[in-house]
Amino acid sequence: MKIELKKEYCVGCGLCEIYCLVAHSSSREVIKAFKGEKEKAESRLFLEIDKPVSFPLQCQHCDDAPCVRGCITGAMYKNQEEITLLDEDKCVSCYTCILECPYGAIQISKKESLLPIKCDLCIGSGGEPYCVNNCPNGALILKGGS
Amino acid sequence: MNDYLIIGNSAAATGAIEGIRTVDKKGDITVLSEEAHLCYSRPLISYFLAGKVDGEKIIYRGRDFYSKNKVNLHLGSRAIEVDPDKKVVTSEGGREYPYQKLLIATGSSPLALLLKGSGKKGQHFFYNLNDVYHLKEIIKEGDSAVVVGGGLIGLKAAEALSLKGLKVTVVEKTPYLLSSILNQASATILEERIRKSGIRVIVNNTVEEITGTDKVEGVILGSGERISCTTLVLAAGVKPNTSFLENSGIPVNRGILVNEKMETQREGVYAAGDVVEGWDPLSENKRVVPIWPAAYCQGLIAGKNMAGHPMESSGEFPRNSISFFGLNIITAGLLEVNSGEEEIINYNEDKNTYYRVLIKDNRLVGMIKMGDIKEAGVLTWMIKKKMPAGDLKEKLKSGSLNPVHLPESIRSILYGEEGVK
Numbered sequence: 099m100k101i102e103l104k105k106e107y108c109v110g111c112g113l114c115e116i117y118c119l120v121a122h123s124s125s126r127e128v129i130k131a132f133k134g135e136k137e138k139a140e141s142r143l144f145l146e147i148d149k150p151v152s153f154p155l156q157c158q159h160c161d162d163a164p165c166v167r168g169c170i171t172g173a174m175y176k177n178q179e180e181i182t183l184l185d186e187d188k189c190v191s192c193y194t195c196i197l198e199c200p201y202g203a204i205q206i207s208k209k210e211s212l213l214p215i216k217c218d219l220c221i222g223s224g225g226e227p228y229c230v231n232n233c234p235n236g237a238l239i240l241k242g243g244s
Numbered sequence: 245m246n247d248y249l250i251i252g253n254s255a256a257a258t259g260a261i262e263g264i265r266t267v268d269k270k271g272d273i274t275v276l277s278e279e280a281h282l283c284y285s286r287p288l289i290s291y292f293l294a295g296k297v298d299g300e301k302i303i304y305r306g307r308d309f310y311s312k313n314k315v316n317l318h319l320g321s322r323a324i325e326v327d328p329d330k331k332v333v334t335s336e337g338g339r340e341y342p343y344q345k346l347l348i349a350t351g352s353s354p355l356a357l358l359l360k361g362s363g364k365k366g367q368h369f370f371y372n373l374n375d376v377y378h379l380k381e382i383i384k385e386g387d388s389a390v391v392v393g394g395g396l397i398g399l400k401a402a403e404a405l406s407l408k409g410l411k412v413t414v415v416e417k418t419p420y421l422l423s424s425i426l427n428q429a430s431a432t433i434l435e436e437r438i439r440k441s442g443i444r445v446i447v448n449n450t451v452e453e454i455t456g457t458d459k460v461e462g463v464i465l466g467s468g469e470r471i472s473c474t475t476l477v478l479a480a481g482v483k484p485n486t487s488f489l490e491n492s493g494i495p496v497n498r499g500i501l502v503n504e505k506m507e508t509q510r511e512g513v514y515a516a517g518d519v520v521e522g523w524d525p526l527s528e529n530k531r532v533v534p535i536w537p538a539a540y541c542q543g544l545i546a547g548k549n550m551a552g553h554p555m556e557s558s559g560e561f562p563r564n565s566i567s568f569f570g571l572n573i574i575t576a577g578l579l580e581v582n583s584g585e586e587e588i589i590n591y592n593e594d595k596n597t598y599y600r601v602l603i604k605d606n607r608l609v610g611m612i613k614m615g616d617i618k619e620a621g622v623l624t625w626m627i628k629k630k631m632p633a634g635d636l637k638e639k640l641k642s643g644s645l646n647p648v649h650l651p652e653s654i655r656s657i658l659y660g661e662e663g664v665k
């Protein structure tokens with residue numbers, strides 16, 4: 099399972115980032131997520147713009163994921179649906195995953211934990227990934243799996 | 245009869261077990277491990293010493309990894325001889341292990357320096373979990389320690405000892421720290437961070453003698469300076485563990501020689517990890533690449549081939565992600581600038597970031613990123629895939645390159661079928 103990008107449809111509006119943050123907030127509501135939560139959530143995809151090109155850097159949940167193979171602690175793993183996830187308790191923030199990810203899709207959290215953060219396909223948020231559901235141009239499409 | 249026998253139980257062995265089990269769910273797998281521990285993350289021993297991870301978290305896979313994968317694990321069992329003709333491995337104590345396919349994944353060991361006064365209590369290596377258990381028992385806040393070697397292992401030991409409240413001095417023979425992965429300019433930034441954190445760094449100097457009667461009391465340097473200490477850590481390089489192969493007929497250079505399937509020149513015998521000398525596509529030479537990701541991947545490839553599923557390695561090149569006192573560093577590929585190579589450097593003193601890439605024949609061949617390591621993997625990939633970088637020079641100068649900046653010809657490869665193959 100992964101989110102496929104139709105880059106020709108992306109206009110760089112940034113809603114994917116906004117809704118990714120919402121998906122990872124505790125309220126999962128836009129206003130609260132941005133204004134009303136003690137610790138503001140973070141987006142796990144990273145919109146990049148180099149005009150005229152724009153698209154979010156986002157985990158591709160690779161089959162032969164170099165971040166999983168390279169992880170020195172065993173914290174980065176594949177779940178049964180082959181989604182690439184991070185066991186945050188096991189991770190020591192050595193950032194070997196950042197060394198290995200060819201997509202630049204893993205970045206360092208701005209929170210105190212300094213954990214690497216990446217797309218988790220909204221696994222804890224229920225339903226389809228928020229970025230897919232909220233992209234106004236249909237530039238992000240969920241592929242594979244149910 | 246063991247279908248699969250693995251000597252060693254670390255990154256390469258784990259990769260091999262997982263590789264075998266993707267192909268063959270049933271065959272017998274036996275692992276001989278000299279260390280009496282489940283596979284633990286070796287790079288985490290400094291975190292363990294500093295108290296940042298515990299004895300549970302350092303275990304690489306879950307405790308049930310061996311039962312889940314139906315592995316017969318023989319801990320505390322050292323192989324002393326391999327006979328590829330008879331297909332038998334003998335362990336210390338004389339037990340024989342017949343096999344169909346053998347993997348040698350014995351890693352490397354720290355070099356024992358022949359120092360005057362060696363062999364005293366308080367002298368340690370920093371390589372195994374047991375080294376750290378021993379260190380934990382004897383070190384006390386306020387003690388003094390000397391670390392011989394300013395490479396990755398020595399500096400990680402120094403950092404952990406310093407975090408435990410010891411007064412630490414690092415003695416490095418070459419003119420600067422981490423000289424196998426940094427250039428002088430970036431090493432200077434690192435050195436400053438390490439000094440500011442309270443560690444004394446001495447370069448261009450060596451430890452010549454260890455003083456004390458039965459316990460370490462201090463060291464004498466080549467310069468004549470005496471430093472008193474109760475703990476001495478030797479971290480002056482490593483060598484592949486191949487001595488038990490002397491009579492095996494398995495060709496060994498610096499490491500065991502393997503082909504792209506991680507097969508040695510003896511039938512049915514494979515090798516992976518720090519113990520091998522495999523193909524480095526950048527230097528276009530066989531070399532030992534002693535890093536965890538390479539060991540795991542080589543093990544995985546060996547395992548699949550052992551189980552009958554052909555898979556080839558495209559080679560491994562040096563790359564590291566490490567941090568010292570919060571300074572993040574990522575490096576990959578070649579380090580030295582030779583004629584015909586171009587260097588792009590971006591140093592921001594205020595932000596404490598340093599960035600350097602090396603271009604040769606229009607290809608990216610090396611990188612150092614310090615302070616800001618964002619998107620470093622894009623460069624690792626460009627290096628690995630030998631992508632043309634000439635048109636990207638302006639972008640590279642800015643210090644940041646991500647997939648949005650790539651020309652469509654390269655981006656379509658990255659996001660295509662062959663992207664991460």
Ligand SMILES: Cc1cc2nc3c(=O)[nH]c(=O)nc-3n(C[C@H](O)[C@H](O)[C@H](O)COP(=O)(O)OP(=O)(O)OC[C@H]3O[C@@H](n4cnc5c(N)ncnc54)[C@H](O)[C@@H]3O)c2cc1C
Nearest residue numbers: 252254255256278286287322323350351517518534535536
């Ligand atoms: C302090 C430290 C920090 C490190 N940090 C990093 C890092 O940040 N990133 C990175 O990529 N790499 C790092 N490394 C390197 C990394 O740990 C190695 O590349 C990796 O462990 C190699 O794995 P391996 O499976 O080849 O062998 P090893 O991990 O060396 O394991 C080999 C095992 O085989 C056993 N063995 C040897 N001979 C025999 C025998 N005859 N019979 C039975 N068993 C035997 C050994 O006891 C050992 O347990 C670090 C290493 C150290 C020491």
